[in-house]
Every structure is written in C-alpha cells, then in structure tokens.
Amino acid sequence: xxxxxxxxxxxxxxxxxxxxxxxxxxxxxxxxxxxxxxxxxxxxxxxxxxxxxxxxxxxxxxxxxxxxxxxxxxxxxxxxxxxxxxxxxxxxxxxxxxxxxxxxxxxxxxxxxxxxxxxxxxxxxxxxxxxxxxxxxxxxxxxxxxxxxxxxxxxxxxxxxxxxxxxxxxxxxxxxxxxxxxxxxxxxxxxxxxxxxxxxxxxxxxxxxxxxxxxxxxxxxxxxxxxxxxxxxxxxxxxxxxxxxxxxxxxxxxxxxxxxxxxxxxxxxxxxxxxxxxxxxxxxxxxxxxxxxxxxxxxxxxxxxxxxxxxxxxxxxxxxxxxxxxxxxxxxxxxxxxxxxxxxxxxxxxxxxxxxxxxxxxxxxxxxxxxxxxxxxxxxxxxxxxxxxxxxxxxxxxxxxxxxxxxxxxxxxxxxxxxxxxxxxxxxxxxxxxxxxxxxxxxxxxxxxxxxxxxxx
Amino acid sequence: xxxxxxxxxxxxxxxxxxxxxxxxxxxxxxxxxxxxxxxxxxxxxxxxxxxxxxxxxxxxxxxxxxxxxxxxxxxxxxxxxxxxxxxxxxxxxxxxxxxxxxxxxxxxxxxxxxxxxxxxxxxxxxxxxxxxxxxxxxxxxxxxxxxxxxxxxxxxxxxxxxxxxxxxxxxxxxxxxxxxxxxxxxxxxxxxxxxxxxxxxxxxxxxxxxxxxxxxxxxxxxxxxxxxxxxxxxxxxxxxxxxxxxxxxxxxxxxxxxxxxxxxxxxxxxxxxxxxxxxxxxxxxxxxxxxxxxxxxxxxxxxxxxxxxxxxxxxxxxxxxxxxxxxxxxxxxxxxxxxxxxxxxxxxxxxxxxxxxxxxxxxxxxxxxxxxxxxxxxxxxxxxxxxxxxxxxxxxxxxxxxxxxxxxxxxxxxxxxxxxxxxxxxxxxxxxxxxxxxxxxxxxxxxxxxxxxxxxx
Numbered sequence: 001x002x003x004x005x006x007x008x009x010x011x012x013x014x015x016x017x018x019x020x021x022x023x024x025x026x027x028x029x030x031x032x033x034x035x036x037x038x039x040x041x042x043x044x045x046x047x048x049x050x051x052x053x054x055x056x057x058x059x060x061x062x063x064x065x066x067x068x069x070x071x072x073x074x075x076x077x078x079x080x081x082x083x084x085x086x087x088x089x090x091x092x093x094x095x096x097x098x099x100x101x102x103x104x105x106x107x108x109x110x111x112x113x114x115x116x117x118x119x120x121x122x123x124x125x126x127x128x129x130x131x132x133x134x135x136x137x138x139x140x141x142x143x144x145x146x147x148x149x150x151x152x153x154x155x156x157x158x159x160x161x162x163x164x165x166x167x168x169x170x171x172x173x174x175x176x177x178x179x180x181x182x183x184x185x186x187x188x189x190x191x192x193x194x195x196x197x198x199x200x201x202x203x204x205x206x207x208x209x210x211x212x213x214x215x216x217x218x219x220x221x222x223x224x225x226x227x228x229x230x231x232x233x234x235x236x237x238x239x240x241x242x243x244x245x246x247x248x249x250x251x252x253x254x255x256x257x258x259x260x261x262x263x264x265x266x267x268x269x270x271x272x273x274x275x276x277x278x279x280x281x282x283x284x285x286x287x288x289x290x291x292x293x294x295x296x297x298x299x300x301x302x303x304x305x306x307x308x309x310x311x312x313x314x315x316x317x318x319x320x321x322x323x324x325x326x327x328x329x330x331x332x333x334x335x336x337x338x339x340x341x342x343x344x345x346x347x348x349x350x351x352x353x354x355x356x357x358x359x360x361x362x363x364x365x366x367x368x369x370x371x372x373x374x375x376x377x378x379x380x381x382x383x384x385x386x387x388x389x390x391x392x393x394x395x396x397x398x399x400x401x402x403x404x405x406x407x408x409x410x411x412x413x414x415x416x417x418x419x420x421x422x423x424x425x426x427x428x429x430x431x432x433x434x435x436x437x438x439x440x441x442x443x444x445x446x447x448x449x450x451x452x453x454x455x456x457x
Numbered sequence: 458x459x460x461x462x463x464x465x466x467x468x469x470x471x472x473x474x475x476x477x478x479x480x481x482x483x484x485x486x487x488x489x490x491x492x493x494x495x496x497x498x499x500x501x502x503x504x505x506x507x508x509x510x511x512x513x514x515x516x517x518x519x520x521x522x523x524x525x526x527x528x529x530x531x532x533x534x535x536x537x538x539x540x541x542x543x544x545x546x547x548x549x550x551x552x553x554x555x556x557x558x559x560x561x562x563x564x565x566x567x568x569x570x571x572x573x574x575x576x577x578x579x580x581x582x583x584x585x586x587x588x589x590x591x592x593x594x595x596x597x598x599x600x601x602x603x604x605x606x607x608x609x610x611x612x613x614x615x616x617x618x619x620x621x622x623x624x625x626x627x628x629x630x631x632x633x634x635x636x637x638x639x640x641x642x643x644x645x646x647x648x649x650x651x652x653x654x655x656x657x658x659x660x661x662x663x664x665x666x667x668x669x670x671x672x673x674x675x676x677x678x679x680x681x682x683x684x685x686x687x688x689x690x691x692x693x694x695x696x697x698x699x700x701x702x703x704x705x706x707x708x709x710x711x712x713x714x715x716x717x718x719x720x721x722x723x724x725x726x727x728x729x730x731x732x733x734x735x736x737x738x739x740x741x742x743x744x745x746x747x748x749x750x751x752x753x754x755x756x757x758x759x760x761x762x763x764x765x766x767x768x769x770x771x772x773x774x775x776x777x778x779x780x781x782x783x784x785x786x787x788x789x790x791x792x793x794x795x796x797x798x799x800x801x802x803x804x805x806x807x808x809x810x811x812x813x814x815x816x817x818x819x820x821x822x823x824x825x826x827x828x829x830x831x832x833x834x835x836x837x838x839x840x841x842x843x844x845x846x847x848x849x850x851x852x853x854x855x856x857x858x859x860x861x862x863x864x865x866x867x868x869x870x871x872x873x874x875x876x877x878x879x880x881x882x883x884x885x886x887x888x889x890x891x892x893x894x895x896x897x898x899x900x901x902x903x904x905x906x907x908x909x910x911x912x913x914x
Contacts, residue, residue: 010706013699016717017654020606020698021647024599024633027722029591030899032598036725037899040594043601045895046562046732046871047555047572048536052911053806053878054557055537059667063553063674064535067546073530078521079505080512086543089524096520098504100511105503115504134486137497141489142481144500149477162707167655176481190478195668197474198624198659199675203694204702210516211652211693214686217520218656222675229671236668237660241477242470245661249467250619260473265484268493275503349510414503421510438502442487442494454509 059234066228069128076124077451080425087124091174091224095120095217096210099166101349103279103421107144107272108405110151110165114273116216117170118143121224122177126447133444135181141270143177143223146193148269150241152259154252159204163251167202167215172241174223175230182231187238194236195226197247277403277413278347280330283315284337286382286401291341293396294386301343301365303388309338310374310383322366330357338384339365348420380404426456516691523685526585533581534908537882544581548631548681552577552674553667556623558806560736560878564601564729565862567608567622571730573673574627575600578681579634583904588638590901598727600634600680603650605726607698609716611709616661620708624659624672629698631680632687639688644695651693652683654704734860734870735804737787740772741794743839743858748798750853751843758800758822760845766795767831767840779823787814795841796822805877837861883913 030037054060074084079094098104099116107114122139125131147169151158159165175196179189199222202215230236240246248255278288287309311334321333330336330352339362340347356362377383380401386394400406402413409417419431426434430453437450444450487494531541536551555561556573564571579596582588604626608615616622632653636646656679659672687693697703705712735745744766768791778790787793787809796819797804813819834840837858843851857863859870866874876888883891887910894907901907 010712011701013696013701013706013712014714014718015696016699016705016714017650017695017697017703018643018647019718019721020603020633021636021650021695022643023721024603024637025641025643025646027599029595031722032725036598036728037594039727039730040598041896041898042732042868042871043562043572043727043730044576044594044597044898045875045892047576048891048895048911049875049878050558050561051551051555051577052537052882053560054554055535055882055913057554057557059557059670060535060538060550060554063667063671064538064540064542064550067542067550068540070530070543070546073527073543078512080509081521083521083525085521085524086527086530089527093521093524094508096516097511097514098508100514100516101507103510104507105500115500119501119504120508137494137501138486140501141493141497142484146477146481162702164655176477179478180481184482186475186479186482189482190475193474193478194663194666195671198621198663198668198672199656202655203697203704203707205694205697205700205704206651206655209651209692209694210520211655211691211697213516214520214652214691214693215655218679234668234671235666236671237662237666238474238478239470239472240474240660240662240668242473243662244468244470245619246474247660247662248473249470250660255467255470257471257473261471261476264476264480265488268489268496270496270500271493273496273500275499411499414499418502418506421506425509425512434505435502438505439498441498441501454505456512 063229063234065232066225069228075128077127077455079454080456082456087128088221088225090124091121091220092217094124095220096213099213099216101279103276103349105273105275107148107269108274109272110148110155112148112151112169113166113216114144114147114173116166117219117223118147118173118177120217120220121174122181123447125178125181125224127451129181130446130448131181133441133447136447137442139177139180141268142180143173144270145268146176147173149260153256154248154254157254158252162204164202164204164206164215167219168200168251170216170219171196171199171201171222174220175226178224178227179230182227184231188230190238191234191236192227192230194238194240195229195234196223197240200247200251272405274403274405275409275414277409277417279349279352280337280347281319283379284319284334285403286380286398287311287334287384288337288341288347289401290382290384290396290398291338292345294394295342295345297394299386299394301361304342304368304386305389306387307338307369308385308387309369309371310377311371312377312379313373313375314379316371316373324357327352327354327357334371335366335369338369348417350420520686520691522689523682526685532585534584534912536911537913539913544585545678545682547581548578548677549674551581552677553670556670556673558736560733560806562730562732564605564726565731566729567605567612569605569608569626570623570673571601571604571630573623574676574680575604575630575634577674577677578631579638580904582635582638582681584908586638587903587905590898590904592638593904594899596634596637598725599637600630601727602725603633604630606717610713611705611711614711615709619661621659621661621672624676625657625708627673627676628653628656628658628679631677632683635681635684636687639684641688645687647695648691648693649684649687651695651697652686652691653680654697657704657708729862731860731862732866732871734866734874736806736809737794737804738776740836741776741791742860743837743855744768744791744841745794745798745804746858747839747841747853747855748795749802751841751851752799752802754851756843756851758818761799761825761843762846763844764795764826765842765844766826766828767834768828769834769836770830770832771836773828773830781814784809784811784814791828792823792826795826805874807877
C-alpha cells in the first residue's frame with residue numbers, strides 16, 4: 001500500500017481532547033436509543049465469549065506467567081521512599097521520579113535520556129531476582145546501547161514528527177537490559193525487543209506536564225514486562241524493528257540502518273552520555289558556568305557593578321525572562337542563572353525554589369546583568385564580563401560548558417550534585433555509603449544492599 | 458520545525474532486530490574498556506541521585522497512588538480461568554484473550570476491534586470497584602465512541618503507516634471508559650485521555666504472532682492506568698490528541714477533525730460494530746455463508762458432484778490454499794470454508810482445528826470445489842453453484858455475507874457462537890446463566906455476579 005506524504009503541522013486544530021472529555025464526563029447515562037443499548041449488550045456479550053473461549057490458549061498462559069511474576073507485591077524498592085511495590089510498578093515509579101527534575105542524563109546525539117527507562121527497569125528486576133551488581137552494569141550498558149543506536153538511526157526525523165524519543169526508544173533499551181538480566185537466549189531476546197517495539201511511549205506535546213517524566217517510567221515498565229513475557233514464551237515478530245510495518249519505518253522516514261551495526265560491540269553509546277550540572281535548560285548552562293568561574297576567581301557579589309553577558313539570540317529567545325516571579329520561571333531566566341553562579345556557585349534543584357528566586361540579593365544581582373545578543377557566539381557558549389565597582393573588569397569566555405562532552409562533569413562534580421539531591425530526602429549521613437555502593441556496583445555480589453541504602457527509613 | 462515527507466517502504470531492510478538480540482544475548486560480560494565501565498557507574502550513579510531527589514515530588518506521589526490501587530492483588534477475575542490478579546493485569550490478560558482467535562468485533566469503517574481494549578479495561582475496574590452493570594454499559598458505549606471517532610479521523614493514513622489501529626486508538630477508549638466509571642470530571646477525564654495518548658500500542662508487523670492480541674490487552678491496561686493516575690491528580694496536556702506534536706498529527710497525516718464532533722452524542726459508533734460469525738479471515742465469509750445456505754436447502758455432502766465457486770480475485774490471492782495441511786492453513790483456504798459450510802453448517806474456532814482440517818470427508822469435499830476468478834463479483838460477495846450427482850444444480854449468490862452491517866448476526870446466531878466458545882471451557886451448564894447475565898447487564902446492581910459466573914471452577 002502506498003505511504004502518504006506528510007503535510008505541514010496544523011496549528012489551528014480544534015480542542016478535540018477537551019471536547020471528548022466533556023462528552024465522556026457529561027453525557028447522561030443511557031443517553032441513546034434502545035438500538036444502541038441493545039448493541040452495547042451484544043458487543044459486550046460477544047467479547048465475553050471470545051475472552052472465555054481463549055482462556056486456555058498459550059498466549060494467555062504465557063502472558064499470565066509474566067504477570068504472576070509481579071506477585072506477591074511488594075517486591076521492589078521505590079528509591080528514596082518507604083514503600084515497596086511490584087517490580088513493574090517500581091520500574092514505572094522510579095522512572096518517573098528520575099526524570100521529574102529534568103536533571104538526568106542526555107545522549108546528546110539523539111537527546112535521549114537513556115538511564116530513565118533502562119536503569120529503572122533493570123534495577124527493579126535485579127532487586128527482585130537477587131542479581132549481582134555485575135549483571136546490572138552489563139544490562140545497563142547493553143540496554144543503553146540498544147536504545148541509543150535505534151535513536152541514532154531515526155533521529156532527527158522521528159523527533160521532529162512529535163515523539164519524545166526517550167520513551168519511544170527507551171522501551172527497547174529496558175527490554176534489552178532485562179532480557180540480559182534474565183539470561184534470555186538470542187531468540188527470546190528478539191521476542192522481548194519485538195514485544196517492546198509495539199509500545200513506543202511519549203509525545204512532545206506533553207512537555208510541561210507530569211506525563212513528560214511518565215514517558216521514561218512507562219517505557220521502563222513496558223520493557224521489563226516485555227522481557228518477562230518473552231521469558232515465558234510470548235512471541236513477536238523477529239523483524240519488529242526493521243520491517244516496513246515495524247517500529248522504525250512506522251515512526252520515522254529516516255532509518256539509517258548502519259547506525260545499528262557500525263562498530264557494534266566496540267563503540268558503546270554510553271560513552272557519549274552526559275550529565276546536567278544545573279537543573280535548568282541547557283542553553284543557560286554556559287552563562288552559569290562563566291559566572292561560577294568568576295566567583296572562583298574571587299569576584300564577590302558586593303564588588304559587582306554590572307555583568308555584561310553576550311549570548312546567541314536563541315538563549316534570550318528561550319530564557320530571556322528578566323524578572324522571574326517563582327522557581328519555575330527562574331528555570332527560564334538566564335539572568336537568574338548568572339546570579340546563582342555568582343552568589344551560590346551552583347544551580348541545583350534547590351536553587352530554583354521560589355524562596356531562592358525571590359530572595360532580595362538574587363533579585364538585585366539579576367538586575368545588574370545586562371544581556372546582549374551576539375550571534376558570533378555559539379549557542380553552546382557564553383561571553384561574560386564583570387565590571388567591578390573599583391573599575392576592574394573580569395572576563396570569562398565559555399566555549400564548551402561544564403557538562404558537555406568536551407568538558408564533562410568530574411566525579412567530584414557528580415558527587416556534589418548527588419549529595420545536593422539525596423541529602424534532603426535521606427539525610428546527609430546516608431550519602432557517603434550510597435556513593436560507595438553505586439561506584440562499587442560492578443563488584444557487588446547483590447544489588448540489594450545498594451537498594452536498601454537507597455530506601456527511606 | 459519542518460515535517461518530513463514519507464518515502465516508499467524499505468523492503469530490503471537488514472535484520473536489525475536479530476542483530477541486536479544476538480549482540481545483547483552474546484556479548485561477553487564487561488566486554489568493553491575501563492572508560493566505558495566507569496561511565497556506566499557514572500550513569501547509574503547520576504540516575505540514582507535524580508530518582509532519590511524527586512522521591513517526594515507530586516508526580517511521584519500521584520502515580521504511586523494509582524499503582525497502590527493495584528494492591529493487594531488479586532483484585533479482578535480472569536475470564537474463564539481460576540486465577541485472579543490485579544485489575545491492570547486483568548485488563549491486559551482479558552484483552553489478550555479476547556483477541557486471540559481473531560474472532561471478536563469489528564468497527565468496519567476503521568477495522569478497529571473496539572471491545573478488546575475497552576471492555577477489558579472497564580470490566581476489570583468495575584469488578585474491583587463494585588460498579589453496577591449500568592455503569593459498565595455506559596462506559597463501554599462512551600469508550601468505544603472515543604476510540605472509533607479518533608479512528609475515523611485518522612483512518613486510513615494511520616493504518617497505512619503500519620499501526621495496528623485497535624491498540625493505537627484503543628488506549629483512548631479504555632481511558633475514556635475507565636474515567637467514566639471512576640466518575641472523573643471533565644478536566645480529570647481530559648488528563649486521562651492525555652496520559653493515554655502518549656501510549657499508542659501496536660504494529661501491523663506483529664500480525665501472526667502473540668503480540669497481535671497483546672495490542673488490545675496492552676491498550677486496555679494503559680487506558681485503565683491512565684484513568685487511575687488522572688484520578689490521583691497526574692497531569693497531561695489537554696491538547697494531547699490534536700496539538701501539532703500530539704498523538705493524531707504525530708501518527709497520521711489525515712486528521713479529519715469533524716469526525717470527532719459530528720453528531721457527537723447522537724450517532725454512536727458502537728452502532729456500526731459487527732461480529733464475526735466464522736473464525737477466519739473475512740474474505741472467506743461469503744463463500745462459507747453460501748455453502749451453509751445450500752446445506753439449509755437440503756443439499757447433503759453425498760449428493761455433491763462438484764461445487765463451482767466464483768469469487769473476486771482478491772479472495773484467491775489471500776485464501777487460495779487448495780490443500781491446507783493443518784488448522785492454521787485451513788484459515789487461509791476458501792476451499793476448506795466451503796467444505797465446512799456444507800458438512801458442518803458452521804465455522805467456529807473448533808472447525809479450524811488440525812483434526813477437522815485433515816478429516817478425510819473434509820479433504821474429499823475440498824477437492825470437489827472448483828474456484829474461478831470473476832472480478833464482476835464484489836470482494837464481499839460470492840457466487841456458488843452445487844452440481845449434484847443427479848444432474849440438478851443449486852445456485853446461491855451472496856451479496857452481503859452474514860455478519861456484515863447489511864446482514865448482521867441475529868441474537869440467536871451470537872448465542873450459538875457464544876455457546877461454542879464457552880462450553881468447552883466452562884461446561885455447557887454455565888452457558889445459559891451467563892447469556893442471561895450478559896444480556897441483562899444494564900439492569901444488574903453489580904457486575905460481580907456476572908464475573909463470578911465467568912470464572913472457571
């Protein structure tokens with residue numbers, strides 16, 4: 001059958017979602033004819049017969065065997081909380097949590113955040129099965145490789161269409177990682193990928209809502225369940241990714257197959273993973289970085305007469321909010337970013353709280369930042385000059401910001417970020433043992449001591 | 458950002474799925490450099506901090522509240538089985554079961570099988586919550602309306618791309634039905650649809666595998682969970698369906714918005730639902746129908762010298778298998794269909810068993826069927842002439858087969874089909890009470906007695 005040509009996006013589409021919602025919520029009970037009513041019973045009745053009739057079929061038995069692995073709940077830990085739930089729900093919830101602050105990792109070539117779907121699935125399964133840390137790390141590397149290689153092959157077309165690529169490739173990574181943990185053979189692993197391929201998760205339209213972090217969580221759950229089903233004999237197409245009506249051709253025009261195989265087993269996509277040092281959009285990072293460098297040179301807030309900031313036009317377009325009123329607006333203010341760099345020397349989630357954004361010294365410092373557009377400066381860079389009250393000028397030019405592939409965060413940087421995130425939840429005393437457990441995971445006999453340490457008291 | 462143009466399907470794509478599967482299954486543990494190994498720990502570590510840091514966030518709390526509704530398992534019945542599982546898993550498993558025989562319902566305009574995702578979700582939730590039959594029927598009608606209206610708007614483009622439309626609209630129907638059962642208000646219902654919109658399920662490449670019936674099951678589970686999450690305050694875009702990067706524009710070029718609103722609340726898509734009388738592909742149905750009519754006129758297998766069958770070329774292309782070797786091949790043999798019609802007078806799942814397909818009288822009768830192509834006959838019709846041993850000729854022309862919108866199955870037909878499906882699983886004595894419970898559902902105080910009757914002893 002002929003494929004269709006895409007047309008321009010329709011920006012004037014009517015409010016179909018709310019129209020349907022109002023209809024479903026408001027239409028009166030039995031607000032239709034006897035014929036409709038009767039048809040409803042026929043529909044139900046026919047469906048009931050079909051379901052009962054196939055109750056002993058192999059498809060049902062193998063899917064059920066997977067579901068029964070969820071029981072008895074609780075099985076797996078929710079990180080930083082006291083509750084334990086079934087492992088599929090743990091994959092979901094931990095995946096949601098890990099992407100909630102938009103502070104997780106990024107595979108820059110595809111802008112996939114790969115740990116959300118993969119680690120969430122793998123850890124929940126590993127805890128339940130009592131796997132070693134070694135197995136977890138193996139599964140993580142391989143799972144991320146699968147998600148990012150598929151991402152490489154279909155990015156950017158796939159993303160341009162509207163998919164949130166983290167969730168629409170992540171279920172493959174989660175399935176791959178879990179298949180590996182379960183020790184599935186080649187055929188069963190293909191089935192796990194195949195089952196997962198039918199479940200891409202995530203639309204870019206959801207950005208700004210809770211459903212954005214839901215995407216990696218749901219992808220984790222889908223991949224985990226796909227692997228459990230495959231283990232119990234559930235089947236899928238072994239060409240589920242590449243066939244004309246398989247995942248990749250269905251969700252992307254660009255399918256660069258070579259990205260899947262080139263240097264497979266030699267080049268690992270996890271090598272190109274990056275971590276966010278600052279809990280805000282990436283275009284602000286070079287400006288924050290520059291101001292932290294000024295602070296390290298000894299420039300104090302009291303000395304500063306004025307900050308002259310030169311950035312690419314895109315930076316002000318996206319984050320030009322001069323007077324942010326709360327924490328969320330602060331994330332879209334390069335001015336707030338500069339003030340944080342100078343005053344706090346960091347910009348974690350806590351630095352984008354309402355309290356910090358509205359603090360008088362922050363407001364005053366933001367007002368001393370003068371931003372101008374200079375498109376000679378790259379989007380990923382910033383040029384900052386501090387004009388001090390004594391007339392001195394301190395200049396910093398950032399070409400590659402901290403957290404980029406060229407200037408990765410050091411392990412110390414990562415530990416500091418970790419401590420800022422974890423201390424308010426688990427207490428400061430819990431941080432050091434967790435750091436040790438995480439960095440030593442590849443040698444751990446079991447993941448359970450790490451998971452225990454990550455659980456709230 | 459500019460949207461891309463679709464190109465022709467690539468039929469020569471390399472075996473990416475099995476390549477990745479072999480890699481994941483076979484690559485040695487720690488088969489990479491120290492740098493990769495270290496990066497793996499950093500990745501894990503960074504992700505862990507992010508997850509713990511957000512553990513008290515509202516997104517996590519509301520999704521968790523939904524997940525906790527699954528516990529303690531078991532909550533809901535698996536139709537025709539003894540096990541009970543959590544309601545989300547029941548939606549999944551019952552959804553898989555109901556589509557396993559490809560014998561369920563069809564909304565012909567979109568070829569959506571709407572009960573699979575919607576009824577599976579609604580019944581599992583209704584049992585858990587103790588809802589009335591009335592509420593279930595309401596939810597079913599409204600849920601199916603949502604799925605089929607969205608289907609109307611995007612069919613056929615969406616299907617042509619490679620989506621199995623039952624699962625890629627069904628999650629919306631399931632979410633709508635469950636939102637209704639939960640009594641969600643307009644805003645929360647929009648959130649349920651929004652959360653569901655991020656989870657279209659199903660690729661046509663999976664046809665012929667267990668993952669095909671997985672699609673309605675997974676859509677049922679996704680929709681049910683979306684509604685539970687929305688009930689607990691989880692948010693999504695209220696334009697998740699129609700926005701440029703919302704579901705419909707992301708998965709289809711054709712978006713005929715009027716299909717959503719035209720006669721909404723007046724015309725119900727469930728009115729256009731149909732049921733399969735025969736457990737095989739629809740192109741064979743007219744030929745089976747014609748042969749059953751010959752049998753009803755008194756034509757016996759012994760009398761038949763030859764059956765002259767005239768059909769559209771498509772029928773022989775798809776189902777021209779002259780000597781089927783087993784049950785599955787029998788489903789692709791119009792010759793077997795004719796033999797069934799004449800000898801058995803029906804063609805349910807049992808009539809496509811290996812035993813029936815290889816029975817000598819069936820083989821002999823199939824060999825007496827002579828099929829010829831006549832494109833003057835519509836794809837949905839058949840022209841059959843029985844040449845009897847005494848020289849008489851009996852002729853039947855079918856324009857609309859039984860089970861079509863023009864010639865729907867009667868309630869008696871449906872009851873006979875139901876009995877054939879249910880008797881082997883629950884026993885003949887269970888059929889009559891279930892028939893009564895299902896047809897009386899709109900008046901039942903609770904769905905629980907029906908569900909109890911549908912459970913294996």
